[in-house]
Amino acid sequence: MIKNHPYLVNLRACWQDERSMYMLMDFVNGGELFTVIKNWKIPEVQGQLWVAELILAIEHLHSKKVAHRDVKPENVLLDRLGHLVLTDFGFAKVADPLLWTKCGTYEYMAPEVVQKTGHGCAVDWWALGVLTYELFSCDVPFHADTKESAYNKIVKGEYSIPSSFPAEVQDLIRNLLKEESRRLGCMEDGVAGIKKHPWFSTIDFNEVLHRRVPSLCRPKVSSAEDTSRFKTYSESDFDDPPALSVEQQALFEFDVCEGRTKWDDSSERFLPGYGCCSTGGRKQDLVEFAEVNHR
Ligand SMILES: Nc1ncnc2c1ncn2[C@@H]1O[C@H](COP(=O)(O)OP(=O)(O)OP(=O)(O)O)[C@@H](O)[C@H]1O
Numbered sequence: 001m002i003k004n005h006p007y008l009v010n011l012r013a014c015w016q017d018e019r020s021m022y023m024l025m026d027f028v029n030g031g032e033l034f035t036v037i038k039n040w041k042i043p044e045v046q047g048q049l050w051v052a053e054l055i056l057a058i059e060h061l062h063s064k065k066v067a068h069r070d071v072k073p074e075n076v077l078l079d080r081l082g083h084l085v086l087t088d089f090g091f092a093k094v095a096d097p098l099l100w101t102k103c104g105t106y107e108y109m110a111p112e113v114v115q116k117t118g119h120g121c122a123v124d125w126w127a128l129g130v131l132t133y134e135l136f137s138c139d140v141p142f143h144a145d146t147k148e149s150a151y152n153k154i155v156k157g158e159y160s161i162p163s164s165f166p167a168e169v170q171d172l173i174r175n176l177l178k179e180e181s182r183r184l185g186c187m188e189d190g191v192a193g194i195k196k197h198p199w200f201s202t203i204d205f206n207e208v209l210h211r212r213v214p215s216l217c218r219p220k221v222s223s224a225e226d227t228s229r230f231k232t233y234s235e236s237d238f239d240d241p242p243a244l245s246v247e248q249q250a251l252f253e254f255d256v257c258e259g260r261t262k263w264d265d266s267s268e269r270f271l272p273g274y275g276c277c278s279t280g281g282r283k284q285d286l287v288e289f290a291e292v293n294h295r
Pocket residue numbers: 009025026027028029031032074075077087088089090
């Protein structure tokens with residue numbers, strides 16, 4: 001479990017029942033980066049800070065050999081202070097040895113994913129190149145009417161960068177959207193190669209890591225509980241998945257007994273102080289667990 005990184009969503013607890021697996025995360029309430037991109041012409045210095053924050057998030061995942069595999073603006077949230085938080089670990093996986101499943105969101109897929117030649121953490125640096133492009137243009141570089149023609153363009157590296165992009169941003173994107181062996185972030189100096197790109201010459205990554213560089217963009221939220229930047233869905237919008245047998249459920253059990261909690265139907269709240277330990281035990285084995293607080 002990856003915890004307490006400033007730019008990765010914090011996972012508090014995981015548990016399951018016969019129909020679903022649940023992951024309890026901190027609520028990040030500033031909305032999606034996607035919405036910001038669609039509604040705001042992002043100033044260069046803001047783009048620089050946000051890309052730097054994502055570099056640190058991805059660097060941390062990669063230091064654990066985890067590839068996120070779905071870096072895109074819908075999976076990047078803003079916190080109350082306008083800093084980014086990477087979420088959605090639905091496709092994240094330890095990438096050692098190489099991974100082979102074609103997964104992710106097609107506009108952001110690296111050529112090695114599209115071609116199924118085996119992929120690793122490098123796919124996240126490609127996706128960062130796509131996202132950086134989008135920050136300044138509201139569009140993706142491999143835009144196409146069909147998935148197949150997008151794949152074609154990705155494999156051929158067929159895209160153009162608007163001349164309105166600052167020259168250093170153009171250079172960064174070009175170096176991220178390269179085949180893996182020549183991609184920035186994937187060569188001998190690894191992530192340091194990205195951090196020392198001229199576009200980041202004014203960025204102190206250590207200051208960014210400690211959240212000491214303020215964001216210019218502050219989402220309009222009144223408190224940590226303000227949900228106004230998200231749509232409301234009714235519970236009936238979701239179909240009940242089929243129930244699993246005990247044997248099937250066991251396939252999803254975690255090796256950690258940390259971070260479990262219990263849902264109380266009557267109060268419709270998570271009960272603080274309890275968790276479910278699945279290390280060699282069953283869900284019924286409740287163990288004491290720290291209170292589930294907001295960060
Ligand atoms: N910790 C969080 N706090 C607030 N909102 C979140 C959080 N995690 C995810 N979200 C929101 O929920 C959306 C869907 O979650 P997520 O990306 O994890 O799942 P998904 O598999 O992509 O689901 P979907 O298919 O519905 O997009 C995200 O795009 C984001 O808007």
